[in-house]
Amino acid sequence: MPGRRYSFEVNRVSTAPPETLFRLETEGPLWSTWGRPLIVQARWARRGDDNPSGVGAVREVGLWPVLLRERTVEYELDRRHVYTFAGSGLVRDYRAEVFFTPNAAGGTDLRWTGSFTEFVPGTGPLALAALRTAIRFLSAQLVKAADTGR
Known part of the structure; x- marks a missing residue:
């Protein structure tokens, strides 16, 4: 029996231009500079086909021994990044x-969405809460890093 489908959306506003946020979010190893304390380690498991951060790239983020592998499946420079979990159970x-939209104030409207199917029936609400909380935290850290230039 297939599990239920869940989704979430997190929105933020940054004073930095889209290209700054896009670079920080797509460049795998940079996650450990702005994603702490949630992301302590970040590295490339595989570089992209045409662009190091582009389609086919796989980044590993987290803290060993728990590293999530995220595979880039769509990449629109400075505008949109789409990724999936690679091998996560x-x-x-x-x-x-992740959408990076220029706004009238000269900054960026950031929209980070996610969707998934629960692996074990009944676990969806817990997984949804964990993923939404993680993305809320990471998006706030991303905006803070972009806005302060760190």
């Missing part, structure tokens, strides 16, 4: 999309 069919 926590949820099925996870897909995250």
